[in-house]
Amino acid sequence: MGNYPHLFSKLQIGDITLKNRVVMGPMLVGYADQTGRVNENVIKYYEARAKGGAGLIIVEACCVDVPTGKEGAGQIHIDNADCIPGLTSLARTIKKYDCKAFVQLFHAGRQTSSQITGVPPVAPTRKGLTPSREVPRELSYSEIKNLINQFIKAADYAYQAGFDGVELHAAHGYLLNEFLSPKMNTRQDEYGGSLQNRMRILLEIIAGIKLQHPSLAISVRLNIDDFIPGGLQPEQSVLIAQELEKHGANLINCSCGTYESGLTSIEPASYPEGWRVYLAEKVKQRVQIPVVTGGMIYNPDFADKVIAEGRADLIFLGRSLLADPKWPIKAQRGKCEDIRPCIRCNGCINLHFAGMPVSCTVNPSTGRETQYRTRLARIPVASKVDIIGAGPAGIQAALTLDAMGFDVNLFEKDSHPGGLLKYAAKPPHKERINDYHRFLVNCLKRSGVKQIYNYPYQLTDLQSRRPDHLIIATGSRPHIPDLPGIEHCLNLEDILGERISVNGSEVVIIGGGSNGCEVADFLLQFNNRITILEERTRVAADMERKNRRDLLNRLEAGGVTLLVKHKVLEITENGVITVDSAQNRKTIPAQQVILATGYKPINHLYHQARRLMPSVHVIGDALRVRGFKSAILEGHMTAYMIYREQLKQKQRGQGS
Numbered sequence: 192m193g194n195y196p197h198l199f200s201k202l203q204i205g206d207i208t209l210k211n212r213v214v215m216g217p218m219l220v221g222y223a224d225q226t227g228r229v230n231e232n233v234i235k236y237y238e239a240r241a242k243g244g245a246g247l248i249i250v251e252a253c254c255v256d257v258p259t260g261k262e263g264a265g266q267i268h269i270d271n272a273d274c275i276p277g278l279t280s281l282a283r284t285i286k287k288y289d290c291k292a293f294v295q296l297f298h299a300g301r302q303t304s305s306q307i308t309g310v311p312p313v314a315p316t317r318k319g320l321t322p323s324r325e326v327p328r329e330l331s332y333s334e335i336k337n338l339i340n341q342f343i344k345a346a347d348y349a350y351q352a353g354f355d356g357v358e359l360h361a362a363h364g365y366l367l368n369e370f371l372s373p374k375m376n377t378r379q380d381e382y383g384g385s386l387q388n389r390m391r392i393l394l395e396i397i398a399g400i401k402l403q404h405p406s407l408a409i410s411v412r413l414n415i416d417d418f419i420p421g422g423l424q425p426e427q428s429v430l431i432a433q434e435l436e437k438h439g440a441n442l443i444n445c446s447c448g449t450y451e452s453g454l455t456s457i458e459p460a461s462y463p464e465g466w467r468v469y470l471a472e473k474v475k476q477r478v479q480i481p482v483v484t485g486g487m488i489y490n491p492d493f494a495d496k497v498i499a500e501g502r503a504d505l506i507f508l509g510r511s512l513l514a515d516p517k518w519p520i521k522a523q524r525g526k527c528e529d530i531r532p533c534i535r536c537n538g539c540i541n542l543h544f545a546g547m548p549v550s551c552t553v554n555p556s557t558g559r560e561t562q563y564r565t566r567l568a569r570i571p572v573a574s575k576v577d578i579i580g581a582g583p584a585g586i587q588a589a590l591t592l593d594a595m596g597f598d599v600n601l602f603e604k605d606s607h608p609g610g611l612l613k614y615a616a617k618p619p620h621k622e623r624i625n626d627y628h629r630f631l632v633n634c635l636k637r638s639g640v641k642q643i644y645n646y647p648y649q650l651t652d653l654q655s656r657r658p659d660h661l662i663i664a665t666g667s668r669p670h671i672p673d674l675p676g677i678e679h680c681l682n683l684e685d686i687l688g689e690r691i692s693v694n695g696s697e698v699v700i701i702g703g704g705s706n707g708c709e710v711a712d713f714l715l716q717f718n719n720r721i722t723i724l725e726e727r728t729r730v731a732a733d734m735e736r737k738n739r740r741d742l743l744n745r746l747e748a749g750g751v752t753l754l755v756k757h758k759v760l761e762i763t764e765n766g767v768i769t770v771d772s773a774q775n776r777k778t779i780p781a782q783q784v785i786l787a788t789g790y791k792p793i794n795h796l797y798h799q800a801r802r803l804m805p806s807v808h809v810i811g812d813a814l815r816v817r818g819f820k821s822a823i824l825e826g827h828m829t830a831y832m833i834y835r836e837q838l839k840q841k842q843r844g845q846g847s
């Protein structure tokens with residue numbers, strides 16, 4: 192029997208058979224062009240996921256009603272026949288890999304803004320606010336009829352494009368979810384009020400699609416719990432699912448949460464794996480059609496067990512497939528240690544909310560599939576690259592260059608690879624960074640990269656080794672501000688490296704960026720009383736908003752005092768002397784003072800090396816301290832730059 196036999200067993204949905212139970216959940220990534228058309232970026236991104244072994248891909252939320260229903264730039268439109276050629280290429284590409292293709296049909300309802308759409312946002316009732324705090328306009332009866340038609344027409348375009356099915360997005364607080372919600376839909380006509388009336392719009396859409404294309408599968412993404420007072424709750428959602436089944440839906444894709452529900456829809460890292468499977472289980476017990484569950488699932492063992500125990504029929508993966516499109520194939524082949532783990536940083540969705548195309552912290556190729564091809568012709572003559580520093584930037588550069596056929600030598604002054612990752616993984620809920628660290632070490636082991644540890648690379652090494660290319664990835668060191676009494680302070684590495692333990696103490700942390708707040712979270716475990724001092728107006732301002740909110744909730748629960756607009760003047764044996772924006776001075780008592788005042792690049796070799804050779808590159812924190820997303824991307828990009836330079840050199844050589 193193969194690996195994960197339940198997860199990798201076939202399943203029938205309506206008229207179609209899936210090769211396995213892994214579904215790529217819909218994720219709006221924003222790669223379409225400004226007219227909402229599918230382009231090469233969209234196709235290559237989905238192709239990588241289809242090739243990676245998913246049994247079903249649900250293409251992201253595509254807008255059925257432009258501009259009113261649109262959520263943002265880069266969204267795919269499915270509102271008129273011009274969209275068919277692009278969608279046809281997309282469906283064809285996905286299906287080439289024996290992967291079934293659905294497309295999600297979407298209307299934002301109130302969860303957009305007039306800045307994006309150019310028109311007032313609409314809703315079943317004038318209730319709630321948009322994210323930009325506008326009051327939505329109530330849809331008229333004839334507009335609802337029109338919208339039903341738009342959804343049915345969109346399903347027709349999907350059918351003509353060759354999709355196997357469509358998914359109606361009735362979750363996360365968007366238009367169809369709002370119709371279902373007892374709180375948000377108090378209309379007096381046949382589309383509001385009672386449950387039967389609130390469901391009517393969905394049921395009429397399903398009936399219209401079935402009438403037109405009986406073979407087209409219909410999935411409904413349904414919030415089983417809105418997690419807002421007065422919103423949709425499991426008891427009613429189960430009844431809705433049963434009704435959807437009666438009216439011809441073929442699949443229920445269970446989800447939860449809305450914009451207002453806080454952390455429950457694209458969860459921060461503290462939520463346990465598969466915490467919301469119980470919601471799908473409630474539906475599964477009451478319907479015959481297949482039920483999809485997911486959310487915070489990343490482990491094939493866990494996914495297989497959910498199916499084996501009959502709690503759901505399929506597992507959707509979102510972020511896990513942004514991080515590693517080959518998750519399914521690797522799991523099926525029993526190569527779980529090769530899966531590039533999503534670290535739940537939410538960098539992806541943060542970009543989406545900022546109106547930018549989505550990318551992934553740990554996978555530099557996500558969303559850049561056209562730019563960074565997975566298979567490259569190996570360089571004809573192996574040239575030598577020395578990389579100084581085995582942190583994330585250096586390792587990524589080393590791995591990419593190795594795959595291209597370079598002779599790669601990775602030098603590290605410490606005894607282990609990973610740089611600052613070992614500290615980054617220490618605060619609560621950041622343990623997935625350890626998995627990523629292990630993944631990198633494992634990749635290095637399998638590669639041809641020569642790794643030299645405990646070796647502080649010097650200029651003399653450059654003179655004797657004469658590499659063709661040098662990459663300086665020497666990272667950063669803590670920035671020590673020039674303050675009286677600074678010698679009394681500990682730094683982050685003393686604490687997170689567990690060189691010094693701080694228990695039951697009065698602690699002041701200087702610096703309220705994400706590092707300062709996370710070290711406070713770490714120290715709360717040891718019964719400390721903590722104050723954070725920050726000069727600016729917000730703490731953890733550099734963090735993604737859901738993980739930030741979650742962290743601040745924990746700090747608040749732990750009684751941490753946050754003092755913003757406080758400048759430190761001096762550190763004494765009794766505490767820290769500060770001045771606030773009203774020029775009030777005070778001493779904050781402290782037994783331990785910890786500096787979280789940022790990092791500074793280490794790159795002194797760069798200018799010396801540049802005098803000796805032309806191809807010198809400085810990357811990651813050594814260039815500018817920005818955290819490891821930029822470091823990983825820069826490592827990868829620099830490898831490509833060197834590769835292209837090398838090919839050009841060869842062409843010039845051939846030409847002469």
Ligand SMILES: Cc1cc2nc3c(=O)[nH]c(=O)nc-3n(C[C@H](O)[C@H](O)[C@H](O)COP(=O)(O)O)c2cc1C
Pocket residue numbers: 216217218219220251252295360362412446456457458485486487488507508509510511539540543549
């Ligand atoms: C970048 C991004 C975009 C998303 N866009 C959509 C979408 O278009 N439609 C949808 O129903 N859910 C969307 N979601 C939610 C995911 O489908 C999924 O429910 C959520 O990420 C939780 O699953 P995960 O923990 O496997 O990522 C999105 C999530 C992310 C991270």
Ligand code: SF4
Pocket residue numbers: 510511513514532533534535536537538539540550551552553554
């Ligand atoms: S950006 Fe972060 S949360 Fe999003 S997929 Fe990548 S690692 Fe996961």
